[in-house]
Amino acid sequence: MKKQTHFSRMRVLLLLLFFPVVLLAQETITGRVVIQGSGEPAPFVNIVEEGTNNGTATDIDGNFSITVNSLPTTLVVSALGFTEKSVPVQTAGDISIEIAESSEALEEVVVTGLATSVKRSNAANAVASVSSEELVGLTPPQTLDGALAGKFAGAQITRSSGAPGGGISVRLRGVTSVNGNAQPLYIVDGVYVNNNSIAAAGLNAVSGAASGGNASNQDNPSNRIADINPDDIESVEILKGASAAAIYGARAAAGVVIITTKKGKRGQTKISFNQDFGFNTLLNSLGQRNFTEARAEALGAGNGALFAAARDNGTLIDWEDEIYGEQGFISNTSVNISGGSDNTLFYAAFSNNEEDGIVDNTGYDRKSIRFNLDHEFMDKRAKLSISSNYIDSVSDRGFFNNDNTGTTIGVALSSTPPWAQLFPDANGNYPDNPFGSSNPLQTRDLITNREDVNRFIVGASLDYKVFENDKSNLKLILRGGVDYYELITTAIFPEILQFQKPSNGGLNGVTALGTTENKDANYSAFLVHNYTTDKDLNFRTQAGVTKLTFSRNTVRNITSDLVASQTNVDQGANVSVTQFRQEQEDQGFFVQEELNYQDKIIGTLGIRGDKSSNNGDANELFYYPKASAAVNFHNFDFWNVPYVSRFKIRAAYGEAGNFAPNGALFTAYTNSLIDGNVGIVVPVTLGDPDISPERQKELEVGFDASFLENRIGLEFSYYNKSVDDLILQANAEPSSGFTTRFENAGNLENRGVEIALNATIFQEDNFDWSSNLIFFKNTSEVTRLDVEPFSLGGFGEGLGTFRIEEGRSVTQIVGNDANGNLVVLGDAEPDFQMTWSNNLRYKDFTLSFLWHWKQGGDNVNLTSLLTDFGGTSPDFDDFDFDPAVANGDFRVAAFFAGNATPFVEDASYLRLREVGLYYNIPSSVLDKAFAGHVSNVKVGFSGNNLINIFDYNSYDPEVSNFGSNGLSSGVEVTPFPSSKRYLFHLAVGF
Known part of the structure; x- marks a missing residue:
């Protein structure tokens, strides 16, 4: 002791x-x-x-x-x-x-199901992810769908208009329908959001665009996914094929885009302020024809003297520059506040985006308010999440694209020579244009073509842990969401316009008011059960039910022969009213089982069952199965491959559906008025009440690997995607009283490869460099056709059109050759696409850029033909087709001969899609200057489409006249040209 x-x-x-x-x-x-x-x-x-x-x-x-x-x-x-x-x-x-954030993305969690997510390293599908930084961190996009261009493999994104406010077609892994929906399904925080392009402006009453040729949507509308503010988005995940999208069932044949918005984070409340200023300019100027007196005289007697006088007086006008030469001012302002306690997280944001167009009196103004809330309660057994968004947007679209009256700005400009005098006098009176049906300056300055949207997107989810122990747990998930918007379109063509004057055969003024009320709602309930055995084998079982409702009501009022200068629809002699109503209700269930053995072997089996009021039998269930498997070889004990950090093989199969297009299930009678007697008229197309939805089936195989301690990553995917029971129009027996009928009459197939290579090239204290290379291609074929081959999506065989024919590409472009034979002239599908993105940091400076190369893919270019008719084509006097015949004369002669050969052009391009240079002020400097009240300050410059290399003979090869129609992309007739954008940035965090 x-x-x-x-x-x-x-x-x-x-x-x-x-x-x-x-x-x-x-x-x-x-x-x-x-x-x-x-x-x-x-x-x-x-x-x-x-x-x-x-x-x-x-x-x-x-x-x-x-x-x-x-x-x-x-x-x-x-x-x-x-x-x-x-x-x-x-x-x-x-x-x-x-x-630095890790460049290794294999451990990223991706959403692949209705109620669950999975680590990317265990995913059996190729799921593309775009982070917030990739989406808006390089250069703020005008619209969400435009921001996706070049960011992931498997997408062909085409502009239907260069007008501010969007208008973009997104095609994932090829064409998935000929007559049905070809756009992906968009889901924002669990809410099914509407992406319609609604042509409610009534422009056809003036342009007559649908009175001949292709009667598809040519009113140049925007699409509604443009309403979503990209700055609010945390991540975007793209389920490109049926093997991944099968869990979404009957609406997922064209793929699924899952958008997750930003949430609050625990800790001190943070405020960030972002301000962008900039401008846009014409992307590509065509220039003017090199006129001489002789060439001017060839346009008509006396024009040679007019040209000479204007040349000598210095009054020749570059009308292209006059119309498209504006520098549209851009201002983007956003403020967001986020924070939270141990139980409650919040995120609130306000943004105001304003962008003028490169044409006077065009522009886009979007205001967005967002509030997201997450709250845990009952000792964190329950979690309530609310996502809410209000959008108010106004888009002035101008008057462009095809017309059969010569009145749109682009068509009128095509025949206006530089000696034309079109400016207004001192009193504001515009002269008539002697070279066309309209004065494009007067049209630009006086017409109205506006879309005004008020939209609410609200979603809520409740997660409740029913029980939990060491080996298993059960969770109940309830979700609901509403997407409601009112779209008001206003088109006003005053009677003083050249083409509205009765003396010129006009309608004495036209005003059109369209109102669309759209409401989509979704409700769902899920149970998710996890069980892990003593051998680390995890079973995750999930089951759920869903209900979706869709309602649309569009009313269009068109009035002509206006009283004086009135613009109300009731102030005219001739009033017409049309209405389109659509109601749909879908119900479904799904069951899915996932097995995971120690992150080594992962398998999934699932099935979705859907029924819909849009089917012939509203109570018939259609089933969409899925199965997938992945093996992570690097997690096995035997794996010992030098320099190979990870290696996974994967395979997946799935099916998804596509509803019949409007009118395919029934025969819609039309109204008539004969001698003052109202009645109905039988249409030319017969519906089929027994028609089945189109069904997509896809097999995908691939592997993921990383090397040198995950500094290099490689992803490879091959897919074979078939679409069965295509809904087509067949010729009807003449005795039936109909000319065509809808029926399930064909199959098509898409095959493709997608390769992604990412590398961390340097990673030092003062210098980092990461790079990403993406390659992808798709080929298609019509594998079954029960009707005669048919053409659609263009303006006929004499100008170039698409043709559905067994054994040939779905996107082939055909036309008559010089001998009058119907031949294949091209294909809208690119040979391949590649993107190369780089992010470099040196101390507090960062430089990022994205190159996009599209090789192949053809367009039907009819803009050149119209300028040939007007004698103003910049290349009119060149000799590219025939050494003895000038280009302009050659194309005009080809048109009258029905030869479409010169109108189908290669639409390849190489472009610097995005570039950004930023400087982050060091935190030590900020602490001294602001005593810790400012956490970060970033300044920089960015641009879109600053370098563009192509031989395409128009403003931009990335163009389409027919909006978001998936098959008819790449047909152009004097569109609103695309633009370059230059932006200066300031971001401050508090």
Whole structure:
């Protein structure tokens, strides 16, 4: 006992003797950890003294303090989602540490089901993900769908208009329907959102665009996904094929785009302010024809003298520059506030986006308010999430695209020579254009073509943990959402316009008012059960039911022969009213079983059953199965391949559906008025009440690999996607009284490969460089056709059109050749596409850019033909087709001969789609200047489409006259030209 006391006293004495020495040897290191690139504080980051257990973690503001035994030493900094970093420290005091987000994306969690997610390393499908930084961090996009261009494999994105406010077609892995919906399904925070392009403006009453040729939508409307503010988005995931999208059933044949918006984070409330200023300019100027007196005289007697007089007086006008030469002002302002406590998270944002067009009196103005709330309660057994968004947008679209009256701005411009005098006099009176049906300046300045949208998107989900123990748990998930918007379209063509004057055969003024009320709602309930065995075999079972309702009511009022200068629809002699109503209700269920053995072998089986009021039998269930498997070889003990960090093979099969297009299920009678007697008229197309939905089946196989400790990643996918029971129009027996009828009459197939290569080339303290290369291609074929081959989607065989023919590409373009034979002239499907993106950081500077190469893919270019008719084509006097015949004369002669050969052009391009250069002011400077009240400041410059290389003979090869129609992309007739965008940025975080 005494001996033990003696030793205890000795320990106390030694401690007293040496404690001051220990204190003298210890050193304290303080500092702050921030995220590289953004300068945002990095909370909850682990900091450990190398070779010891001595460590700490940063607080909510990224600050830390650690005491070490001696200096110099090395601190190891690590956090989930970030690259581990070793930091040598020579002296005590404050230091600043930057950590970079990991370039390895295999551990990213991706949403692949209605109620669950999966680690990317375990996913059996090729799921493309676009982060917030990739979406808006490089250069703020005008619209969400435009921001996706070039960001992932498997998509062909085509503009239907260069007008501010969007109008874009997105095609995933080829054509999925000929007459049905060809656009992907969009889901925002669990809410099924509407992406219709509604031609409610009534422009056809003036342009007559649908009175001949293709009667498809040519009113140049925007599409409604443009309403979503890209700055609110945290991530976008694209389920490109049926193997991934099968869980969404009857609406997912064209793919699914899952959008997750930003949420709050625990800790101190943060405020960020972003301001962009910039301008846009014409992307590609065509220039003018090199006129001489003789060439001017050839346009008509007396024009040679008019040209000579204007040339000598210096009054020749570049009308292209006059119309398209504006520098549209751009202003984007956004403020967001986020934060939260242990139980409640919130995110609130306001944005105001204004962009003028390159044409006077065109532009886009969108205001968006968002509030997201997450709240945990009942000891965190339950979680309520609410996502809400209000959008108010106004888009002035101008008057462009095809017409059969010569009145749109582009068509009128095509025949206007540089000596034409079209400016108004001192009293504002515009002269008539002697060279066309309209004065394009007068049309530009006086007409109205406006879309006004008020929209609410609200969603809520409730997650409740029914029970939980060491081996299993059960969760109940309830979700609901509403997407409601009112679209008001206003078109006004005053009677003083040249083409509205009765003396010129006009209608004495036209005003059109369209009102669309659209409401989509979705409700669902899911049960998710997890069970893990003693051998680490996990079973995840999920089952659920869904209900979707869709309602649309469009009323269009068109009035002509206006009273004086009135614009109300009731102030005219001739009033016509049309109405389109659509109601639909879908119900379904799904069951899915996922097995995961130690992250080594992962398998999934599932089935979706759907019924819809849009089917012939509203109570008939259509089933869509899915199955997938993945093997992570690198997780097995036997794996020992030098330099190969990860290797996974995967295979997946799935089916998805596509509803019949409107009118296919029934015969819609039309009204008539004969001698004052109202009645109905039988249409020419017969519906089929027994028609089945189109069904897509896809097999996808591939592998994912990474090398050199995950510094290099490679993804490869091959898919074979067939679409059965295509809904087509067949010729009807003449005795039936109909000319055509709808029926399930064909199959098509898409095959393709997608390759993605990403690499962290350099990763040092002061310099980082990461790069990503994407390659993809798709080929299609009509594998069955029970009707005669038919043409659609263009203006006939004499100008180039699409043709559905068994054994040929779905997107082939055909036309008559010089001998009058119907031949294949091209294909709208590209040979391949490639994108190359790079992100470089040197200290506080970052440079990022994205190149996009589209090789092949043809367009039907009729803009050149119209300028040939007007004698104004810039290349009119060149000899590219025939050494003895000028281009303009050759194309005009080809038109009258019914030869479509010169109108189908290669639409390849190479473009610098995005580029951005930014500077992050160091946190040490901000702390001194603002005493810690400002967490980050970033300034920079960015641009869209600044470099464009192509031989296509028009403004932009990325164009389509027929809106979002999936098959008819690549047909152009004097569109609103595309633009370049230049932006300057300021971002401040508090």
